[in-house]
Amino acid sequence: MEINWGLIWPIIALQAVLAVTALVSLTKAETEQIRGPKWMWVLIILLGNILGSVAYFIGGRRAS
Numbered sequence: 195m196e197i198n199w200g201l202i203w204p205i206i207a208l209q210a211v212l213a214v215t216a217l218v219s220l221t222k223a224e225t226e227q228i229r230g231p232k233w234m235w236v237l238i239i240l241l242g243n244i245l246g247s248v249a250y251f252i253g254g255r256r257a258s
Contacts, residue, residue, distance in 0.1 A: 205244075212247035213239055220250065227256050 216239045220232060235254050238246040
């Protein structure tokens with residue numbers, strides 16, 4: 195069975211962009227602006243793939 199990389203590369207690129215954006219946002223945020231410890235969100239973002247980054251943007255940051 196051959197893998198169709200034309201379908202897989204956009205998903206990998208989306209995951210990478212979301213993870214980098216979430217990690218940059220996390221490092222710039224102050225502790226009071228985040229729900230929970232930063233180390234926990236790093237693990238969620240890195241191990242949760244696309245859903246981990248989306249979870250950070252939806253529920254990890256407090257409203258400014």
